Amino acid sequence: MILGLETSCDETAAALVTHDGAILTNVVSSQAELHARYGGVVPEVASRRHLELVTPVIREALAEAKAELGDVELVAVTTGPGLIGALLVGVAAAKAIAWARRLPLAAVDHLHGHVASLYLQPVALEPPFLCLLASGGHTLLLDVRDHGSKPRVLGTTIDDAAGEAFDKGARLLGLGYPGGAEIDRLARSGDPQAFDFPVARVPGLDFSFSGVKTALLYAVRDKQAAWLEAARPDLAASYQRAIVRALVERTQQAAEQTGATKAAVVGGVAANSELRASLGGAVLAPLPLCTDNAAMIASAARYVEPLPYPGYLGLDAYASTA
Ligand SMILES: Nc1ncnc2c1ncn2[C@@H]1O[C@H](COP(=O)(O)OP(=O)(O)OP(=O)(O)O)[C@@H](O)[C@H]1O
Ligand SMILES: [Mg+2]
Numbered sequence: 565m566i567l568g569l570e571t572s573c574d575e576t577a578a579a580l581v582t583h584d585g586a587i588l589t590n591v592v593s594s595q596a597e598l599h600a601r602y603g604g605v606v607p608e609v610a611s612r613r614h615l616e617l618v619t620p621v622i623r624e625a626l627a628e629a630k631a632e633l634g635d636v637e638l639v640a641v642t643t644g645p646g647l648i649g650a651l652l653v654g655v656a657a658a659k660a661i662a663w664a665r666r667l668p669l670a671a672v673d674h675l676h677g678h679v680a681s682l683y684l685q686p687v688a689l690e691p692p693f694l695c696l697l698a699s700g701g702h703t704l705l706l707d708v709r710d711h712g713s714k715p716r717v718l719g720t721t722i723d724d725a726a727g728e729a730f731d732k733g734a735r736l737l738g739l740g741y742p743g744g745a746e747i748d749r750l751a752r753s754g755d756p757q758a759f760d761f762p763v764a765r766v767p768g769l770d771f772s773f774s775g776v777k778t779a780l781l782y783a784v785r786d787k788q789a790a791w792l793e794a795a796r797p798d799l800a801a802s803y804q805r806a807i808v809r810a811l812v813e814r815t816q817q818a819a820e821q822t823g824a825t826k827a828a829v830v831g832g833v834a835a836n837s838e839l840r841a842s843l844g845g846a847v848l849a850p851l852p853l854c855t856d857n858a859a860m861i862a863s864a865a866r867y868v869e870p871l872p873y874p875g876y877l878g879l880d881a882y883a884s885t886a
Pocket of ligand 2: 674700856
């Protein structure tokens with residue numbers, strides 16, 4: 565079995581996955597509450613919390629699967645992109661376990677991990693397919709040709725990521741951090757036609773979400789608290805509609821242009837109920853695998869050339885993809 569570790573942002577996660585993609589256990593400890601008071605992730609606070617949580621989370625994953633470190637054949641870890649201090653905690657933990665047990669180590673790219681959430685059972689999607697990756701830090705349309713190699717980027721955001729737009733919008737609406745799930749919940753009782761928020765149309769297959777965020781800012785600016793309280797569900801529904809429309813339209817355009825017969829959606833924003841309902845024909849990442857988790861990292865490791873013992877001791881993390 566494969567032990568996967570993920571500490572790139574504010575989730576400390578460990579999972580055990582078999583070589584044929586069955587999830588034995590998938591433990592995620594979110595630090596969201598810790599960062600909520602600051603309205604976003606504080607990198608140094610996240611690193612320190614990962615350090616406290618990484619060992620208990622690994623122990624919990626092993627206990628849940630009634631497994632021991634002796635059962636692990638491969639250790640997989642996210643090496644980037646993400647918060648560098650946070651990544652280093654996972655990388656150091658993975659190296660220590662792999663080295664102590666004389667195991668190979670697989671260095672996994674976080675975005676490859678999100679796509680590989682589709683390769684786990686029972687979905688077990690086979691490439692080629694068009695993949696919308698919408699998360700807190702990325703909005704990408706990917707042409708996935710096979711399980712392992714880097715996919716061609718067909719489109720990306722020229723400013724904010726879709727998840728970032730949800731989080732910033734939530735902040736403007738006075739909702740908690742992280743805001744995507746809160747907007748999703750509130751939007752259910754709101755009218756998506758109440759406000760006419762713009763859907764940016766940039767050239768090609770790229771996205772832009774800064775305009776819709778500014779439109780929301782103007783809508784709520786200088787308003788009384790009572791007005792905002794009453795309008796909040798409508799604002800959330802209209803804002804969500806604009807973001808979801810942009811994602812759906814672009815994905816459909818990309819499918820037409822590439823002639824893709826299969827489309828899929830992954831990443832934290834793939835948890836959004838309106839997006840899931842609007843992308844009817846697409847393969848949706850299972851809900852627990854949308855936001856950061858280690859099962860997707862262990863899944864991706866199955867398609868990565870592992871580094872043999874002990875050659876990985878100098879392995880480093882990277883904050884962003886060049
Ligand atoms: N139901 C939802 N609707 C909309 N957005 C959501 C929902 N649930 C989570 N999100 C958003 O998903 C994002 C978190 O996703 P994820 O954990 O994949 O991102 P990340 O790891 O921080 O970023 P990246 O993967 O780009 O490094 C947040 O921006 C959050 O608001
Ligand atoms: Mg992520």
